[in-house]
Amino acid sequence: MIALDRDPSAPGFRYADRRAIVSTEDESGIERLASAERVDGLIAPGIDWPVAIAARIAERLGLPHPISPETAALSTSKLRQRERFAEAGVPQPAYEIGSGAAEATAAAERIGFPCVIKAPDRQGQRGLTLVRAAQDVAEAVRVALDASRTATLLVEEHVPGLEVTVNAFSAGGHFYPLTVTDRLTAPLPAFGVALTHAWPSELEPMAIGTVVEAAAAAAAAVGIENGPSYTQVLVGPEGPRVGELAARLGGGHDAELCRVALGVDLNGAALSAALGEEVPATSLAPVARVGGACVRFLVAPPGALREVTGIEEAFAQEGIRGIRIYRRPGHRFEEFRRGADRAGAILAVGKSREQALERASRAEETIRFETDVEALV
Ligand SMILES: Nc1ncnc2c1ncn2[C@@H]1O[C@H](COP(=O)(O)OP(=O)(O)O)[C@@H](O)[C@H]1O
Numbered sequence: 001m002i003a004l005d006r007d008p009s010a011p012g013f014r015y016a017d018r019r020a021i022v023s024t025e026d027e028s029g030i031e032r033l034a035s036a037e038r039v040d041g042l043i044a045p046g047i048d049w050p051v052a053i054a055a056r057i058a059e060r061l062g063l064p065h066p067i068s069p070e071t072a073a074l075s076t077s078k079l080r081q082r083e084r085f086a087e088a089g090v091p092q093p094a095y096e097i098g099s100g101a102a103e104a105t106a107a108a109e110r111i112g113f114p115c116v117i118k119a120p121d122r123q124g125q126r127g128l129t130l131v132r133a134a135q136d137v138a139e140a141v142r143v144a145l146d147a148s149r150t151a152t153l154l155v156e157e158h159v160p161g162l163e164v165t166v167n168a169f170s171a172g173g174h175f176y177p178l179t180v181t182d183r184l185t186a187p188l189p190a191f192g193v194a195l196t197h198a199w200p201s202e203l204e205p206m207a208i209g210t211v212v213e214a215a216a217a218a219a220a221a222v223g224i225e226n227g228p229s230y231t232q233v234l235v236g237p238e239g240p241r242v243g244e245l246a247a248r249l250g251g252g253h254d255a256e257l258c259r260v261a262l263g264v265d266l267n268g269a270a271l272s273a274a275l276g277e278e279v280p281a282t283s284l285a286p287v288a289r290v291g292g293a294c295v296r297f298l299v300a301p302p303g304a305l306r307e308v309t310g311i312e313e314a315f316a317q318e319g320i321r322g323i324r325i326y327r328r329p330g331h332r333f334e335e336f337r338r339g340a341d342r343a344g345a346i347l348a349v350g351k352s353r354e355q356a357l358e359r360a361s362r363a364e365e366t367i368r369f370e371t372d373v374e375a376l377v
């Protein structure tokens with residue numbers, strides 16, 4: 001296995017046979033490497049933009065791949081998938097597309113407030129703003145245009161209510177829903193940043209059914225017949241609205257949560273699909289292993305990281321199945337605004353969702369991020 005990353009200290013390198021210091025967005029560099037090494041398949045787990053790169057390179061090199069370049073393109077553009085969902089009748093928030101600041105501003109006025117302005121081709125809350133009033137539009141448009149790879153912006157109705165994630169796997173055109181988790185987000189101003197994924201969802205079984213139907217419709221609309229999908233569904237007063245879909249595993253340790261909750265190895269299934277191997281239905285059959293499970297993300301105070309303490313003590317606590325610390329000493333934490341500002345994560349299980357959440361909180365309190373705030377000059 002060859003892992004690639006532009007960062008020489010990327011944590012994934014330790015799991016690979018070989019490492020290549022190549023950006024995951026360097027399409028021609030990856031293609032040269034894949035071709036020279038005669039790889040059997042490509043996978044971009046848990047990261048969006050390279051999903052389309054992997055699909056295109058696989059097609060050009062004649063390698064098996066779970067999704068077509070067209071499906072991958074739809075899955076990596078918030079804008080193109082909105083258009084596709086509209087054609088296919090997939091429930092989603094009202095939206096408008098604006099090219100440039102003037103159009104985006106006019107679109108926000110039409111959608112009304114609160115609305116959400118976002119860069120259609122960025123992830124992880126980059127270029128994303130909740131706009132509560134007309135006077136905040138200009139700044140939100142500036143933030144989105146700054147982040148966007150093009151001059152096009154998406155303006156959406158803000159759907160209030162609960163947000164859930166449907167982690168699923170498709171095999172031979174059949175959609176297997178697995179963990180449906182509640183996405184509990186950080187308080188403003190860190191809009192839309194997940195702090196906890198909790199399983200099972202608090203929604204009633206009937207509502208979970210409609211959420212899964214919406215996710216299945218979204219996957220069908222973009223053409224996912226094989227491989228993982230990760231669908232965020234906003235459950236508003238008028239029912240489920242698909243926030244976005246990705247043709248990959250969730251980036252918030254969703255596969256690990258699924259494994260401890262339901263005994264299904266999504267990482268293994270995604271790798272099999274990337275190699276063109278058949279994924280048998282039996283390997284996707286969920287069997288509840290615990291009553292509840294959660295991923296809790298850790299937040300560090302701003303400043304330069306000196307050290308992290310209490311990890312072993314936290315890991316020894318009951319029900320703690322995993323702890324990840326994302327950053328090394330010297331890393332500078334910014335004010336908490338988006339996904340990349342998170343400092344780590346805890347995977348906890350329990351007899352119930354509540355117990356898993358309590359255990360995660362206890363472990364979270366045990367772990368301390370010591371940071372130095374530089375004196376202001
Ligand atoms: N139209 C919307 N209504 C309500 N919440 C939204 C909306 N759009 C985005 N959000 C919130 O912001 C988060 C991130 O937005 P999303 O479009 O999924 O972009 P990304 O995950 O790439 O940053 C969502 O998970 C959700 O919490």
Ligand SMILES: [Mg+2]
Nearest residue numbers: 124232243244
């Ligand atoms: Mg998202």
